[in-house]
Amino acid sequence: MAIVYLHQLAHGRSGDKGDTSNVCVYPRDPKDYDFLKRVLTVEKVREHFGDMVKGEIIRYDVDTLKGFNFVMKHALGGGATLSIRLDSLGKSMGSAFMRMKIDTEA
Secondary structure, three states, rough: OEEEEEOOOOEHHHHEOOEEEOOOEEEOOOOHHHHHHHHHOOOHHHHHHHHOOOOOOOEEEEEHOEEEEEEEEOOOOOOOOOOOOOOOOOOOHHHHHHEEEOOOOO
């Protein structure tokens, strides 16, 4: 079994709107898109973030761009004006996402 961090296979960009965070993920090599499409499931993302994300997680596949957009609801402790979290705007959610461990032999 070969375990790597997602950042070795992809890069990401995160944003927010209120208490919703979104992270776009794009493989560094487009040839890895189908592999990531298979292993980067909503369940895997929920497991990775645990109780940090309290709401629904939706994955949007963007086949034409070989990427994904993950929308995570109730992920920012209420959002900028309500949260006591250090990163209430979700700017570091992309970095946290990239620390997900991926089994390359899955």
